[in-house]
Amino acid sequence: MSAGSANTSVTRKAGPANGVFPAGCKWRDLEPLNRSLGFWDMTEYEFWDDSAQMWSREMPEACLMRGERTARLWSERHLGSPRTEVNCSDTHCIYRNLWYNNGRFYLLVDGKEPVKGWDMTRNQKLHVLHVDSAPSFANSQIMQYVRGDTLLFDFVYFLHPTAIGHWGETMFPLFSILKREASFAWPPAQFILLHLKRVHLMEWVRMVVATALGVAPSGALPPIIMQQEVASIWDQIPSPLEGPDNATWVCFQRTLVVRDIFTGGKRTFFSQADAQDFRRRIYARNGLTSPVRQVPMPRHITFQRKRANRRVVNEEQLIELLREFGEVRVVEFNATTPFKEQLEIMASTAVLISVHTSNLANAPFLQPGSAVIELIQRNWIWHNLDRSFQVQTEVMGDIHHYAWRACLRNQTVYIHKRDGERFGDWASQQCSTEDCVEAHTNVDVVVNVAELRSLLQECLHLVYRGASVEEAALSWPPP
16 A cells, blocks of 8 residues: 555545546545534545556546647648637537636637637536737647547536536436437547536546446446546536646547527426437446336335435324235435445335435436426425436336325425524415525425325325336426
8 A cells, every 4th residue: 555545544544446437547536534524625545556556636637638739730730720610509509629728618719700609518618819810820839739539528516516416407308309319429538527526526426427428337437537626616617627737738539519409497308319328228237137018017115315405294193094005115326325325216116206306317227107296395396306317217207196285384494593583484486596595405304294194095006016107197286
């Protein structure tokens, strides 16, 4: 063991390093033994040195941006014009010669006509580098040229980096886009991931990303290009990419950027075929056969609890109720729960019940014919956020989805007293401000057992006997 590794073993605990990683870039985070890291505190890592068969504090070259670094590249390599060209559809843009320097992305243009930049993604502006001659500019630089097809991805929910439910909202549409874009490599040659840190890329995330990017079941992730990590979440947005120094210009040969499709909670696959293909692929990546419909359905109910917030206050009453309808299993997943174990539980579950949280991120991976019972906290309707998991199961075409909604003030326990004082008496239609929406992520829920029993009596007998989604459908509960 190296001296660095020996020292960290005394003062820090190493996190897990399971699942898929980029080739040559496997890491694990180091957690202090005597304190908990804050929301955006700096994280230390160890990287796997395959040649030495040991963990090291030194980041390998495979974790950094790789490109051809040379002067007068364009004239020597006959690469054509260095000007930026862009071709956009409704869902994405493909850039030829996207330029980058010191935390900013640029269009390289020349000529007399003025060109304005635009928002390339929700959080990333595209600037304009207007020069007299693009070839002269390119030939005067010592630069890096990154060949192949690069996917640039802006994780818009960087304020909630560990909320895995948001990954489905972004990766599922991306999967459909990449399947349809025949001119772009799938998987791409490299993947630029903005506004997150490595510690946020838990095994669940890496598995879903690998599947969305079209990585073969036994394949490694493409190289992930990340930003230099800083201690402030707001400084992370403009932070430079790891690898090139601030004076170096980088040109990406071809880059696909998903256009801003932030439309609230209704984001998912483009088709049922895509959704079911994704489920099949993610099971195959974990060495499992995609589950098939069972008729009648085994009466296996899985209640997935939460520990930090959006807990069920009267959980004992809830579990007692569920036992009236089947065999109940209580689970609690976290960042260290092996993804394969989570899939195995989904494959053997007939009814998954949870409060509206990232617990339901696994719902699209349930076996065909199963059902979700979602417990929605009060005042949770802004931009269709209450439907974010329902649209993901709906597009599967073979998963039932029902919901009970907390509507009364006494069904909500605010974790922070101040939130209850500010928003406790607001009606759902009033709760459209960012502060009110955030406040209702920090609540616990008191379930009306009688109302939930009525819902279960109405739907579960149909689920268990193998009724189709259309036959057993119920209306979504009003706010």
